[in-house]
Amino acid sequence: MNTELMMQAQCAKEAAVKLAVATTEEKNKALLLIADALTERCDEILEANRLDCDAARAKGTGNAMIDRLTLTKARIEDIAEGVRQVADLPDPVGEEIESFTRPNGLKIRKVRVPLGVIGMIYEARPNVTVDAAVLALKAGSAVLLRGSGSALNSNLAIVKVMREALRDTDIPEDAIALVGGVSHDVVDEMMSLRGYIDLMIPRGGAGLIRRVVDGCRVPVLETGVGNCHIYVDKYADAEMAEKILINAKTQRPAVCNAAETLLVHADRRETALSLCESLKAAGVTVHGCPEICKLFPEAVPAEEADYTDEYLSLHMAVKIVESEDEAIAHIRRYGTGHTEAIITGCPDAAEKFTRQVDASSVNVNASTRFTDGFQFGFGAEIGISTQKMHARGPLGLREITSFKFIVEGTGQIRG
């Protein structure tokens, strides 16, 4: 085991003990100092970011990726503003979730507590470094951050600024740490830190998430892969269907809650055709099932991969289904449990869909793009959980906490 990593983990664990009992005021003071430091020391961060961007360009990285990696003064100001918003959110720690008194007089309270140390393994965008650190801090947990090598200089500069901002607070600097250098082994070592990391959150592409979920020996909160469907039911309003479809597919195609497959009821072939035309007009390539290819000859014939994988770009699989049951079965087979939507005017069809479709968010007559911490009113989020344990959907502050039972007695023993 890497000695530096073990030391960082031990320091994070000790910092977490102190952070767990920090007051809301102390935590908010730290957050505001971090926000100020990020804008004040903007040049330092931009300089480091330039090194990353130059290296990426030299390696022939695509423009979209370079854009995600690039920081500007305005982007850093936005990030700092996000930190101030986290300071404004209610502190989840100490919240009494429920309380009750047992017949023997024991008073039992279920109280929200921090998780301890959160590990975060993520890709590219350096803003995640700040988001993860400040959400964890507000939720009372230390973080061990492992960003991608391509953002290493940016992340080093950002973490240095955040840690130094903590020097004027009672919160230990070690509550925020960046793990390892460019070595890949450090990820494997981090994933084996049982007893040090209480929760691991992977954030990035399907490959990264798969690797962490497969290899991790600490509990993982799986995030992000969203193979989201829109099912246009027999009783759908065609205009509403078009509006929602185009929003869900094109408003921001690269994110996890963008729609990837359109299913249309066989009785609505005309609607299907008109939706394909709307998709085309919006710049989307249609990958159709054989029936769609007959209706809309410009469609590319869909293969299995068109149903299984996220495009994260202006492509969409479109398929005719004979019934709502077939739509639900298709979603059960290909969905990733992120967000699934039905467009229908029939309450029974809506009820059946919401009951039988198993996903973090099941939407009726609403765009898939709403599955998001801000849209749900939870504030900033650390990711979207697609697993069924612990938390599902947007991971806001409450979702990255645990709880304990406090049992108060007057000498009770068990009979």
Added chain:
Amino acid sequence: MNTELMMQAQCAKEAAVKLAVATTEEKNKALLLIADALTERCDEILEANRLDCDAARAKGTGNAMIDRLTLTKARIEDIAEGVRQVADLPDPVGEEIESFTRPNGLKIRKVRVPLGVIGMIYEARPNVTVDAAVLALKAGSAVLLRGSGSALNSNLAIVKVMREALRDTDIPEDAIALVGGVSHDVVDEMMSLRGYIDLMIPRGGAGLIRRVVDGCRVPVLETGVGNCHIYVDKYADAEMAEKILINAKTQRPAVCNAAETLLVHADRRETALSLCESLKAAGVTVHGCPEICKLFPEAVPAEEADYTDEYLSLHMAVKIVESEDEAIAHIRRYGTGHTEAIITGCPDAAEKFTRQVDASSVNVNASTRFTDGFQFGFGAEIGISTQKMHARGPLGLREITSFKFIVEGTGQIRG
């Protein structure tokens, strides 16, 4: 991959889809039929159990273990009664956890849903086979059960009876399945069933739990290891301390919420001595720190293992601590996050202890033995979670469910 296991997993997954939408009435009917079948077909089960007990005796298994393995008519009747109690518990599925309306008119409801397929890997006692199956069923999930080889005949008979009882219901028999024969490989294969098992619960000794937590590639709910402490504070009532200590240590020493280490404040050496004498009188061997060995010469000198391991028998580590801080630090180092208790008359000491000690249950002036589904009023439980994710403490029906967000709109799109 074992073909039979894959088939069982596939069948369980399909059964789970049906079970997820079963009504409370259907599920309760199934539970009552299972309870009746267990008592009616008691002889069949007892015969199979005799094979297991004979084999265990032939292998030289100890009496305590044989006792845990043995079923009797009365024990089966108790088990059946437990099943009827689960039928009486409220159905967690469909419960609306919260609901709110967003400014754009979206109505968002957070609704409790089944997990899907629960895997259970457990040891010895055949009653766990029934408990796990019926709790999962009531919570809307199918189960794949893997008991120990030593209870194989009993488990086969019990599962046969339960599955056949389901034939007169709308719930598929495959909602309850026993995995594999005597092969050990099947456990490893079961632990790799990502996409089939939504949640794995290990239940048994520290070795079993460690193996599952280390090797499992599906989400795990860690249960059970309880290295529980009682801290007798400077301001403790000596009589209350004695009563709670003896209850926590001796009322049922083999279970996870029995106390294993006693910490006594240095100002209370006399109390420490009298507690050691009470322990001795109750048949408990004291393993003392050097100070305790001076005070109470009959103590065996404690070694590191006395602080790290559960005894699960009539032994107890006893240590003098200089302060509450030292007690909390000791618990942080050696505790397993199960149940920790302070005995004190001082509200500040109690508040500090409950705030700083991180465990599923932190008790003030109450026995550690209360951490239990029935004692908390949750009804039957599938185990006690000692991890911080998903659920902590007694795992009742609600704790073995997930939730989803149902988002109802009127055509909303994201701006």
